[in-house]
Amino acid sequence: MLLIKNTKILDVDENMDILINDEGRYEKILKDIEVKDYEGCQVIDAKGMLATPTFVNTHMHFDKAYTSLVARDSKEETLEESIKIMHDRKRNYSVEDVKNRAVRAIKECVAYGTTKIRTNVDIDNMAGLIGLEGVVLAKEECKDICDLQIVAFPQEGIFNNEGTEKLMWEAMEKGADVVGGMPAAEWLDGYAKKHVELVFEIAKKYDALIDMHMDQSKDMFDRSLEYTAVRSIEEGMQGRVTGGHCTSIAYQNHSHAKKVMEILRIADFNVCTNTQTLAIMGVDSEPRTRGVTRIREMVEMGINVATAQDTICDGFHLYGTGDPLDYGLICAYTAQYNTPKTARIVFDMLTKNSARIFAPEEKYGIEVGNVADLNIIDAPNVQEALRLRASRPYIIKKGKIIGSFERKQVLF
The missing domain is CATH 3.20.20.140 (Metal-dependent hydrolases)
Structure with a gap:
């Protein structure tokens, strides 16, 4: 299982937790989900970053x-x-x-x-x-x-x-x-x-x-x-x-x-x-x-x-x-x-x-029961995501982390 803590979901006013089951589907989307209730669960702290469908x-x-x-x-x-x-x-x-x-x-x-x-x-x-x-x-x-x-x-x-x-x-x-x-x-x-x-x-x-x-x-x-x-x-x-x-x-x-x-x-x-x-x-x-x-x-x-x-x-x-x-x-x-x-x-x-x-007949989006394909984007909202072409620390397909994209600026 995968638990994403403290993430901003579009159109939701407060940060939420997302629990993804072993079948790669959204199990729960709630304000607070206790990791101790799910033994062996992998945890991501999204730190308020955006969670969007891939x-x-x-x-x-x-x-x-x-x-x-x-x-x-x-x-x-x-x-x-x-x-x-x-x-x-x-x-x-x-x-x-x-x-x-x-x-x-x-x-x-x-x-x-x-x-x-x-x-x-x-x-x-x-x-x-x-x-x-x-x-x-x-x-x-x-x-x-x-x-x-x-x-x-x-x-x-x-x-x-x-x-x-x-x-x-x-x-x-x-x-x-x-x-x-x-x-x-x-x-x-x-x-x-x-x-x-x-x-x-x-x-x-x-x-x-x-x-x-x-x-x-x-x-x-x-x-x-x-x-x-x-x-x-x-x-x-x-x-x-x-x-x-x-x-x-x-x-x-x-x-x-x-x-x-x-x-x-x-x-x-x-x-x-x-x-x-x-x-x-x-x-x-x-x-x-x-x-x-x-x-x-x-x-x-x-x-x-x-x-x-x-x-x-x-x-x-x-x-x-x-x-x-x-x-x-x-x-x-x-x-x-x-x-x-x-x-x-x-x-x-x-x-x-x-x-x-x-796929006009398929369900899509971050909703309980749907396939968990999502990105964690390092931005507070969509306009900042676009403006910065922001980093995507976690790219997730069917509940599994498959990649990451990081945009860096370094000054010496």
Whole structure:
């Protein structure tokens, strides 16, 4: 058993004790729990630090991670050019190389307190299923520290990338958990709709969640988002479909965008805005905007909005650490959230909002009976956690301490 003494739980006025049983679930959450009542119990004195559920990152690309450690040669620094940069790298994938890079990325994310991660893996006629095979091996190696979902992701489109339709079905047979898509990559609007239809067909066959890169462009006429949201209602998949990025809606007139957001709300459609990558990648030309979706409006309308790391040092993004408090802080800046109340909105994007995307039917959070996945964060509140990207002395999964992250400053 594990007893955490004197910790600050979000939305609880006074410090509490948390008792975790041998099955890795929360047994008791009370003001004072006597350790003498539990022989052999391991004890942590949290000293008033925050206890929060572990972070959930629902949008990563582990097959691409660390492919730009030497350089990211780029002249335009745009999304379109970033896609081309990755082409040659994908053609040179090997299963072992992908696996090793993915394992490194998973472990680094976990070391910051993220124990549930969803990663996209490119499925196309350049990489074939090599990326998938490597990430499947990484998933197995890291299964004790991380719950990993793999998305079959047709980065290059499906119908204008010969052979990808067949590969998408094969990917689901060979280890993918979630059906991905990128309809904006298709050459024609008709193909984009056909792309969406195929994604739903595959998802129905495998009873899988859907997570597509949606309208990731500066083109106001990319409108697969509303089509996909309506299809999720028609297919009875409310709450089970997620759109990543969703940037074109920011370029549409307010009247149309408001209609689309109302459809998203009715469809219980999830939106994962990956602000760190979008803010630097260059979604549009000069004058450059922040490049993200309508975060504040969506939140105010009751749409489930999350944010994620997206990429770590690849052809799209030279930087990235996998630390949710790092990319969460960038989200606060790009969404212009600048009060303690709105800092909490950002923190929820990193935790419970992302958990709702990852496993909509599962219970999540620090409550009696739930699985005890939690972080102890060395901060008095969420805005200080974000500001300092604070240390996490204890990272706990299923009641076991699996890691620690410490941020130090030393003066001599």
